[in-house]
Amino acid sequence: MGAYKPPLEGRDPDRFLLLDFNERTLPISQCIEQALIDYIQSGRLQMYPSYGDVVAQIAAYSGVEEQQLMITNGSDQGIDLVFRAAAQLGHEAIIPEPSFAMYTQCAAIEDLKVISPQYDRETGFPIEGVLSAINERTRIICVANPNNPCGTPVSKDDIVRILRAAPDAAVLVDECYYEYMRETVVDLISSYPNLLITRTFSKTWGIPSLRMGYLMSAAENIESLLKVRGPYDINQLAIVACQAALESPEDMQTYTREVMEESKPLFEKYLEDKGIVFWPSSANYLWTFPENPDDVEQALQQAGVLVRPKKDANGAVGLRITIGTKEQTEKVIQILEDFEQHGS
Ligand SMILES: Cc1ncc(COP(=O)(O)O)c(C=O)c1O
Known part of the structure; x- marks a missing residue:
């Protein structure tokens, strides 16, 4: 690879x-810039990061319980964690194409077989292709909502159909562009333990340089994924910027x-x-x-x-x-x- x-x-x-x-x-906005300057000048850069109540803050913003959310080093890390935790050699991933390159990269790291139904400009997300590709080896299904590079949205009905058709697979709904699209499936988390949602502060919030993302799912999944993530994977300046951003949206x-x-x-x-x-x-x-x-x-x-x-x-x-x-x-x-x- x-x-x-x-x-x-x-x-x-x-x-x-x-x-x-x-x-x-x-x-970036003045308030994020000022929060970063204040933090740098506070003489604490020699300390390891500590995350305080940032998880609670993002959970309140997103409308989930604190136990249903973890922070990640960009949504790239959330995607990587899901692949690492949910699949291994011999398993399959369904990744509709064309799409964001990180999904196939993570699948290659795990040596997964990848099935790629194609997006279409007229008909959009290939829901029938995805459903018919599901089998007992399927462990990951990627749903970028909206997709990159085409911007295609996926309806909540289609996501529910996938969640129901593949109860043993991790259905990764990537809501990277959430604040542009303003549609989410967060409300399905309590009904579907196979749903995992990634989001980021890279796009709408404007701080991709600092690498701040988060992942939302059933509390048991978050507990397991936290065992895979390192304790300091998100740097302190990302936390400072994200808190300042949430305080002044x-x-x-x-x-x-x-x-x-x-x-x-x-x-x-x-x-x-x-x-x-x-x-x-x-x-x-x-x-x-x-x-x-x-x-x-x-x-x-x-x-x-x-x-x-x-x-x-x-x-x-x-x-x-x-x-x-x-x-x-x-x-x-x-x-x-x-x-x-x-x-x-
Ligand atoms: C669909 C999609 N998901 C995830 C990402 C990665 O975002 P992050 O900067 O949070 O890792 C991108 C970046 O372009 C993207 O387009």
Whole structure:
């Protein structure tokens, strides 16, 4: 197997508008920045992390019991823990494709057989393909809600069908983009012991650099997974930033509202007007299929905007474009207009 190596080279925010990693496109809020500065200046960096009441705080925010939640080093660690704890050689994972690379990476680490029903732009999540792939060796089913790179949502009904059809498998619902989509299956945790939900402070909350995620499930699962996670896996600055963020959620709310209610509709309308194909998305990114993706990517890069090429099931290259503020989207549209008119 190969290493999971995202294309991080040359991502200089002073040179480029970064629309290639689904990140927040504005610096973090003042209150998070100040909390970090205060902590650094408090003379406690020589101590090991201690997590205080952060689990209770996130549980209250998410509407679960404290015992139903654990913090993780980004949601990547939550995903990794589920794979490590739930499956071993001889087991199978169902990972609909295309999807977030971490799932297949974790499956490869455990040497699992992977079955990959395909997403479709028109019909969305391949529910029938997932259900028909379930067998007695299935131990993990990944449901990214919404999915990356296509932004496709999965209905609660479909998730319940999977939970019922695979009672012996861990059904991993990845709600990485929860505050953009604003739909969750957290309320199913008490009814389905095979449900595990990962979330993160990387996307909507804007602190991917600090690696702060969390995992929610039945209390018995959390108790077991805590045996697999290390006692200091989440660093103290991530805790400080996350607590500051939860205490003042207004900044996150204002930003996500602008992205989803102003900026994204503006970009969708532009794409529709130009007849550029894109996948319907419930997240802060659109997977777009211009006729000449390489040239468009180059034109955007030359004008100071980075986007991410991603291939579909037929090998066609689409550009996954993160949506930022309305002003940033207007800039992207202007660059695309100029490229269309002048070829540069
Ligand atoms: C669907 C999905 N899940 C999880 C992650 C990982 O997020 P984190 O930074 O919390 O590890 C990403 C990051 O791009 C993602 O797109």
